[in-house]
Amino acid sequence: MTYQECINCGTRYPIDEVVYFCRKCGDILEIKLDYDLAKDILKKSGWRKTPLSVWRYRDLMPIHDPAKIVTLNEGGTGLHQCKRLGKALGIKQLYVKNEGENPTGSFKDRGMTVGVTKAVELGVKSVICASTGNTSASLAAYAAKAGLQCAVLIPSGKIAYGKLAQAIIYGSKVIQVRGNFDQALEIVFKLSEKHGSIYLLNSINPFRIEGQKSLGYEICEQLDNESPDRVVVPVGNAGNISAIWKGFTEFHNLGFVKTLPKMTGIQAVGAAPIAQAIKSGSSEIKPVSMPETIATAIRIGAPVSWKKAVNAIRNSGGTAETVTDEEILEAQKTLSRLEGLFVEPASASSIAGLKKLVENGTIDKDERIVCVTTGHGLKDPDVAIRMSEKPLEVDADVEAIEKVLGLKKTVAVPVNR
Numbered sequence: 001m002t003y004q005e006c007i008n009c010g011t012r013y014p015i016d017e018v019v020y021f022c023r024k025c026g027d028i029l030e031i032k033l034d035y036d037l038a039k040d041i042l043k044k045s046g047w048r049k050t051p052l053s054v055w056r057y058r059d060l061m062p063i064h065d066p067a068k069i070v071t072l073n074e075g076g077t078g079l080h081q082c083k084r085l086g087k088a089l090g091i092k093q094l095y096v097k098n099e100g101e102n103p104t105g106s107f108k109d110r111g112m113t114v115g116v117t118k119a120v121e122l123g124v125k126s127v128i129c130a131s132t133g134n135t136s137a138s139l140a141a142y143a144a145k146a147g148l149q150c151a152v153l154i155p156s157g158k159i160a161y162g163k164l165a166q167a168i169i170y171g172s173k174v175i176q177v178r179g180n181f182d183q184a185l186e187i188v189f190k191l192s193e194k195h196g197s198i199y200l201l202n203s204i205n206p207f208r209i210e211g212q213k214s215l216g217y218e219i220c221e222q223l224d225n226e227s228p229d230r231v232v233v234p235v236g237n238a239g240n241i242s243a244i245w246k247g248f249t250e251f252h253n254l255g256f257v258k259t260l261p262k263m264t265g266i267q268a269v270g271a272a273p274i275a276q277a278i279k280s281g282s283s284e285i286k287p288v289s290m291p292e293t294i295a296t297a298i299r300i301g302a303p304v305s306w307k308k309a310v311n312a313i314r315n316s317g318g319t320a321e322t323v324t325d326e327e328i329l330e331a332q333k334t335l336s337r338l339e340g341l342f343v344e345p346a347s348a349s350s351i352a353g354l355k356k357l358v359e360n361g362t363i364d365k366d367e368r369i370v371c372v373t374t375g376h377g378l379k380d381p382d383v384a385i386r387m388s389e390k391p392l393e394v395d396a397d398v399e400a401i402e403k404v405l406g407l408k409k410t411v412a413v414p415v416n417r
């Protein structure tokens with residue numbers, strides 16, 4: 001049987017009970033897979049013949065009724081071998097798992113397809129989340145598809161324009177909170193406790209994590225049923241790194257891969273409580289009260305899934321690193337120019353972190369490495385334009401273009417007509 005379990009005291013809750021925090025100790029929950037049952041079902045289901053996507057792993061998702069699945073075709077994103085970037089960083093085998101290729105442009109869609117399907121199974125009519133942008137865009141889209149009422153709380157003036165446009169156009173109630181993400185998250189916790197009819201779809205909801213674990217499964221399959229040596233992930237609220245690790249450990253326990261990767265989390269210097277805890281060897285995090293970074297997606301000071309993330313990093317033998325805004329922007333540009341992959345600043349932190357860890361000798365150049373880029377560059381066009389050279393403007397004639405392109409002036413040869 002599949003059930004929910006508190007990550008601290010082990011208290012179990014039935015799979016269909018709406019519970020976000022353990023009623024005994026207040027910690028967060030995770031879903032425990034029934035491996036024997038899963039192995040039996042997988043043997044008969046023919047899953048290996050279905051396309052790469054979140055729902056290829058339907059047998060490993062805690063959903064009862066396939067007819068209720070709310071999908072926009074999530075997952076199945078590219079694992080791009082990055083030879084030019086690898087060479088620039090001195091790494092032999094580098095891949096980028098590009099989550100911007102999801103329907104709303106971020107990895108959040110993997111979690112939302114499962115989370116919103118669960119909402120439909122539970123019969124709820126309204127859903128809510130707090131967000132730095134991508135979660136709100138994704139939830140708004142899936143709620144629209146499912147015909148659910150949706151409200152999203154975002155920090156006022158601090159989310160990228162593309163994400164705001166998405167949340168608005170999908171028809172959710174967009175509420176700008178005068179405060180930061182951590183404060184908005186506290187409010188939605190309180191609201192969903194107080195009003196049982198509102199279903200909370202932030203990543204403490206363990207059904208979100210179930211969808212996101214498919215990211216780990218897919219990497220294994222794209223590497224011909226092997227784990228990479230290391231996976232580098234941007235960390236904000238810390239759900240994703242935990243989910244990816246869950247995916248790898250489940251594939252390992254099912255006997256599909258022989259080894260496990262070192263999970264490596266990257267945070268922005270101004271919002272790095274998890275990286276600080278890992279570096280100092282502490283068993284607790286010290287929340288940052290005023291988090292700040294240009295990578296607004298990971299501008300989070302009190303990550304709610306910190307304990308899961310710290311466990312994933314420590315149990316896998318991984319590490320964590322911080323990167324400055326300058327390093328993030330530089331990495332964003334380099335990835336675009338060497339590999340044709342345009343990702344948002346938070347996503348580029350994984351590349352910036354990798355560079356730093358190679359330079360300081362923490363990462364071996366022979367490792368097979370996967371960097372996860374979490375969201376599409378078009379989510380945040382403002383930052384890309386602000387940090388780039390202005391395009392040239394010329395008169396509408398050929399000579400003007402020749403001049404700026406440095407093309408030699410050729411003498412026109414008279415043509416006999």
Ligand code: F0G
Binds near residue numbers: 136235237297
């Ligand atoms: N990268 C991007 C592009 C994100 O949007 C987020 C989180 C992360 C990385 C970090 O993932 O929180 O699971 O550690 N964005 C959330 C949001 C918080 O509201 O969209 P995490």
